[in-house]
Amino acid sequence: MRLLNTRTLRTAEFYAEIPPYAILSHTWGKEEVTFQDIQNLEAAKQKAGYAKIEKACAHALNYNFSWIWIDSCCINKESSAELSEAINSMYQYYEDSEVCYAYLCDASAGEDPRDIKSTFKDCKWFKRGWTLQELLAPRYLVFLDKDWIEIGTKWSLRDVVSVITAIPVPVLVDGDKNIDKYSIAQRMSWAAYRKTTRPEDRAYCLMGVFGVNMPPIYGEGGKKAFVRLQQEIIKISDDRSIFAWLASPEDSDEARGLLARSPYEFRMSGEVQSSDSEVLEKESSYSFGNNGLRLHVPLTPSNKRTKDGPLYLASLLCRSARDGSYLSVYLKEIRGGRYIRCRPDEIALTSSSRPYSLRDMHEVVVKEPRLLRRSRRRQLKESEVTGDLVFQLRLLPNAQNYLSFLHCQARSCDSFNPATQRATISSAEIRGRVGGVQTSLSYKTNAQEDSGADFFSIMLAGNHFEVTVRDLGPNALNDVYRRGDTQKHKSENDWHRMDRSIASLPKCRGVVSVASQLTNNRLERILEIDFLKPNDTGSISHPHRPVFLTRPLRPPELGFMVPSTIRMPYGSDSISLKNVFSSDFYGKECGGYTHVSMPDNSAFDVDDRSHTLRVLTYTYGSASWTVYVLLGFHHGISSSEAWTSIFFLPGIAEAEQVWKTYVFEDRARLGNPRNWAEASIDLESGSEFRIIARTEERSTLQLGSHLLRLEILEL
Numbered sequence: 053m054r055l056l057n058t059r060t061l062r063t064a065e066f067y068a069e070i071p072p073y074a075i076l077s078h079t080w081g082k083e084e085v086t087f088q089d090i091q092n093l094e095a096a097k098q099k100a101g102y103a104k105i106e107k108a109c110a111h112a113l114n115y116n117f118s119w120i121w122i123d124s125c126c127i128n129k130e131s132s133a134e135l136s137e138a139i140n141s142m143y144q145y146y147e148d149s150e151v152c153y154a155y156l157c158d159a160s161a162g163e164d165p166r167d168i169k170s171t172f173k174d175c176k177w178f179k180r181g182w183t184l185q186e187l188l189a190p191r192y193l194v195f196l197d198k199d200w201i202e203i204g205t206k207w208s209l210r211d212v213v214s215v216i217t218a219i220p221v222p223v224l225v226d227g228d229k230n231i232d233k234y235s236i237a238q239r240m241s242w243a244a245y246r247k248t249t250r251p252e253d254r255a256y257c258l259m260g261v262f263g264v265n266m267p268p269i270y271g272e273g274g275k276k277a278f279v280r281l282q283q284e285i286i287k288i289s290d291d292r293s294i295f296a297w298l299a300s301p302e303d304s305d306e307a308r309g310l311l312a313r314s315p316y317e318f319r320m321s322g323e324v325q326s327s328d329s330e331v332l333e334k335e336s337s338y339s340f341g342n343n344g345l346r347l348h349v350p351l352t353p354s355n356k357r358t359k360d361g362p363l364y365l366a367s368l369l370c371r372s373a374r375d376g377s378y379l380s381v382y383l384k385e386i387r388g389g390r391y392i393r394c395r396p397d398e399i400a401l402t403s404s405s406r407p408y409s410l411r412d413m414h415e416v417v418v419k420e421p422r423l424l425r426r427s428r429r430r431q432l433k434e435s436e437v438t439g440d441l442v443f444q445l446r447l448l449p450n451a452q453n454y455l456s457f458l459h460c461q462a463r464s465c466d467s468f469n470p471a472t473q474r475a476t477i478s479s480a481e482i483r484g485r486v487g488g489v490q491t492s493l494s495y496k497t498n499a500q501e502d503s504g505a506d507f508f509s510i511m512l513a514g515n516h517f518e519v520t521v522r523d524l525g526p527n528a529l530n531d532v533y534r535r536g537d538t539q540k541h542k543s544e545n546d547w548h549r550m551d552r553s554i555a556s557l558p559k560c561r562g563v564v565s566v567a568s569q570l571t572n573n574r575l576e577r578i579l580e581i582d583f584l585k586p587n588d589t590g591s592i593s594h595p596h597r598p599v600f601l602t603r604p605l606r607p608p609e610l611g612f613m614v615p616s617t618i619r620m621p622y623g624s625d626s627i628s629l630k631n632v633f634s635s636d637f638y639g640k641e642c643g644g645y646t647h648v649s650m651p652d653n654s655a656f657d658v659d660d661r662s663h664t665l666r667v668l669t670y671t672y673g674s675a676s677w678t679v680y681v682l683l684g685f686h687h688g689i690s691s692s693e694a695w696t697s698i699f700f701l702p703g704i705a706e707a708e709q710v711w712k713t714y715v716f717e718d719r720a721r722l723g724n725p726r727n728w729a730e731a732s733i734d735l736e737s738g739s740e741f742r743i744i745a746r747t748e749e750r751s752t753l754q755l756g757s758h759l760l761r762l763e764i765l766e767l
Contacts, residue, residue, distance in 0.1 A: 053145070054087075054126045055119040058109040061093060063126060064119075072572050073119040074112040075149035077186035077193075078104065079157065079176050080124065080249075090125040104155065107200050111153060116572040121145055139268050143185045143260020151570045152190035154183075161201040165212045166605065168635040172203065173216045181248035181257040187217070188227045188261060192551070192570055202567070208552040211604040215637055218242055218322055235326040235370070236262070236285060237293035240318035245640075252277040254315055264288065275313045282311050283340065290336045292327035292368045296379050298753060299396035300643055308396040310345055310381075319642060320399075320753050324379060327369040344390070351383070356395070358384060363394055365402070372753075377401035379753065399753040442576045443512055445473040445493070451583040454562070458494040458507075467491050475512055497560050497583070506557035510566055510579070560585070608638060611649035611756035612683055612694075612747070614668060616641065621741075621766040625672070627679060633667040633707035640755065647755040650685060665714070667707045677701070677733060680710050681745055683760060694747040694758045695726055700733045732767065740767040 054065050055073055083100040096102050105122060112120045127138045138145075146152055156175045165172035172195075177183050187193065193206040206213060210224045219242050222230040231239070239261055248254050251274030259265060264284040269277070282294060295310045297317040312318065329336035338347030354365045365380040372379065380400045383391040447455060460468040460475070468475045468491055475491045491512040496505045551568045562585045569578040617626045629646055632639055638649040648666055665684030672679075682697040697714070728746045746761045 053121070053141075054128075055121055056090070056105075056109065056126055058113040058118055058120055061090065061105065061109060063087070063090060070148070071119050072117070072150045072574075073121055074115075074117040075121045075146055075152045075190065076108045076123075076155060077146070077152055077177070077183055077190075078108075078155040079180055079183070081157065084124040087125050087128045088130070108153065108155065111196070111200055115151075115569055115578060116576075117150070118572065121149065136268055139256055140259065140265045142182075142257075143189050146186050146189035147191075149190055150192070150572070150574075152186065152193040154186070154193055154195050155200070156195060156203070157198050159195070159197045159203060161197040161199070161203045165203060165209055168637055173212070173637070178216050179246055181243060181246040181254050184217075184243050184246055185257060185260045187213070188219070188223065188231065194569075205551050211606075215605045215607070231261070235293040235324055236289065236291045237296040237318055237321035237324035237370070240294075240297075240312075240315050241320075241322040241324075243315040244317075244319035244321075246315070254278060255281040258315070259284075278314055279311050286338070286340075290327075290329045290338070292329055293321070293324045293370045295368055295381065296321050296324045296370055296399060296753075298399060301397050304395065304397040306396065307384075307392040307394060310393060320755055322755075323373045324753075325371050325373050328371075329369055331369070352380075354382060354400070356382065358394060361385070364391075365400055366391075367402075372401065374757070375401075378403070401750075401752060439575050441477040442573075443475040443477075443491075444576065444578045445475065445510075446578060446580050447473075448580055448582045451564075451581050454497055454560075454583040454585070455495050455564070455581065456498060458496055460491060460493050462491040468493070477512060495564075495581075497557060497562065504559055506559045506562075508555060508557065508564060510581070605637065608649040608651070609757070610685055611638070611647060612666075612758050612760045613642070613645045613750075613754050613756045614648050614681075614683075614760040615762055616644055616646050618670065618743075618762050618764055620672075620764055627670045627672040627764075630669045630671045631707060633669070633711055636666070642755060645754075648683065649756070650683075665711070667711045667714075669707050679731075679743060680707070681760070681762070682710075682714060683747070693727075694749075696729050696745045696747050696760065698729045698731045698743060698745045700731055741765065742767055 053067070053070055054063050055071070056063050058074075081101060081104075085096050085099055085101045085105050089096040089099060090105070096105075101124065105125060108122060109120055123138075123142075128134050154177060156172070156177050159172050159175050159177075160170075163170040163172060187206070190206075195203040195205065195209065197203050203209070206224055210221050213219070213224055214221045220230075220234070223234065240258075243254070243258055243261075246254075246257075248257060250270060252268065252270055252272060254274055255277035256268050258281060262281075262285050264281070264287075266280060266284050272280075285294060294312075297312040298320050299306065299308065299317055336348070338345055340346070350367045350369075351364045352367075354363045356363045361384060363382045363384055366383045367378055367380045370379045371377065378401070380402055381393055382395040382398065382400070384394045385391050457470070460470070462468050462475070467477065475493065477491065493510045493512070494507065495510070496507045498505065552565065554563060554565045556563055562583055565582045565584065567580045567582070569580060571578055614629065617628045619626045632646070632648055634651055636649055636651070638647065640647045648668070650664055651666065665682055668681040668683065670679040670681065677700050680699055680701060684695055686693045686695055701710075727748065728744065730742055730744045732740060732742045734740045742765045744763045744765065746763075748759050748761065750757060750759055
């Protein structure tokens with residue numbers, strides 16, 4: 053493994069004893085510094101990418117890392133053998149790093165990542181193929197903005213990162229333990245919308261996610277590379293969710309096999325659970341032959357057929373996590389027990405009760421156990437701590453202007469040095485008092501208003517680190533120390549995972565934030581203390597670091613797949629979906645359809661849950677009319693009772709005004725929800741049209757629980 057020295061910017065190779073290192077995750081730009089360039093620093097400085105190398109090294113060095121790994125200059129890509137080794141080891145490199153710095157060149161730390169208008173969710177880092185494993189593999193990941201200012205960490209932003217990437221929160225919190233709990237189809241869905249420069253890399257970048265290895269063959273094409281990846285996965289797994297993919301609608305008439313051709317075909321598979329193949333026992337295995345993939349599968353006749361004969365439903369033994377339905381694909385027999393997949397753009401959902409019977413088949417199959425990947429970087433156990441735990445406290449510039457240190461309560465008078473702002477907890481105390489408060493540091497705000505000062509305490513816990521920020525009165529500081537009061541966590545693992553604590557200060561209406569930064573020494577933590585003051589509008593505004601006070605994002609249970617365009621009855625004209633109100637964090641374009649989730653009504657000042665709705669705006673070219681479609685669920689009747697309303701307005705009105713009008717001025721229309729609606733319009737040309745909207749529950753695998761159908765008729 054080749055690493056870059058953060059002081060000299062010189063590379064060095066390591067084979068067995070690899071030192072602690074940081075690692076950079078980034079998207080490539082113009083004039084990246086290569087391995088050949090870094091050998092001549094004067095020449096490297098002439099390239100635009102040198103600034104990124106220099107700043108990454110400086111950032112790592114600020115936290116005492118002597119070594120960093122950067123893909124652009126630590127791999128000799130002129131050597132095909134070294135490039136192949138690096139591609140197959142990339143996940144391990146990120147997994148073994150002490151900390152990963154994700155540099156987002158198009159993000160700003162001055163924005164709240166949970167704001168729908170922030171640049172964070174639109175960063176191209178979240179859209180690249182290779183950055184998926186760079187997000188999953190590292191135990192610790194810090195997001196840095198375009199100016200190398202920290203935005204947050206994978207832990208502190210786990211909910212918003214989960215929304216952006218569709219990766220469940222447990223995987224982001226503890227991926228090495230939780231990732232294998234998710235099916236192959238679910239993991240493939242995380243890469244569905246990610247892109248790579250070279251088509252083959254859409255397969256190669258997923259090898260680490262599934263724990264397989266294969267030689268890269270650039271030039272074989274993206275489809276062949278992805279089929280080869282699935283063949284490697286099949287060798288170590290009998291999870292049949294690997295077959296739970298959907299072709300694009302334009303490929304609906306194409307005969308297919310059982311293997312997908314790109315991660316995009318798993319775009320709808322985020323809810324597909326692992327198959328219960330164990331019910332087949334020895335018949336759960338399958339193998340490749342020169343005539344295709346051989347496997348045992350329950351077949352039942354379907355009510356669909358082609359001009360060449362009937363179709364069969366082949367159960368994949370997988371269930372939907374949403375409603376428990378079983379998933380089946382359509383197969384057609386072509387000759388003597390050989391089948392092809394038909395209607396590849398559909399996966400049928402059948403009853404939650406088992407829709408098949410098992411035959412008694414006798415064939416001996418020996419299953420090869422999977423070799424689990426083990427990280428070289430192991431978390432220290434409490435009993436293995438042989439040195440003192442040191443907390444280095446740093447007041448960031450804004451905090452220096454607003455906060456003052458008062459005093460320290462500690463078990464030993466030498467536990468805290470005010471001059472160096474270093475707090476020490478001995479290894480004996482760590483092992484002898486798990487979870488107890490060893491040191492309590494008291495601060496106050498500089499009172500600049502009549503409301504007076506706020507007092508708070510930072511408490512350092514006895515195992516590795518715990519940071520808790522609390523609002524306390526001046527007389528309560530000692531009481532907290534004497535009680536040994538600490539923040540309660542669900543598990544010991546959470547103590548180590550917690551890397552940020554935030555508390556509101558009521559008198560000054562500000563916020564204090566304490567962030568724990570990793571260093572080269574596992575027994576040392578740098579605690580950065582920041583203070584943020586709200587602006588006149590009540591939002592947090594700070595030039596260095598945003599504060600995240602909004603409630604965690606939670607995926608909605610209900611939603612619609614709505615058509616992105618609707619064809620007019622004549623010619624090639626169509627009306628197109630312009631926007632969705634309110635802004636939909638979970639909205640996603642899915643090949644001719646758009647997924648529209650249902651909002652949580654707590655986002656609005658509305659008490660009646662029946663007002664939870666979306667407004668869809670459709671426009672017709674440069675015409676002077678607009679179609680508005682309202683969608684919602686009438687929770688007073690049934691959680692799945694969908695309703696819709698539709699009408700025309702001249703010109704283009706504000707969708708927000710349409711929403712307010714419907715909610716506040718036309719509530720009576722919600723009293724009798726219907727799953728269909730229609731409206732008519734007379735055009736200046738004399739033509740008259742009627743548009744009909746219908747909602748229905750889904751009958752095939754798709755994002756969202758319901759489907760909106762729109763039809764335009766000429767009268």
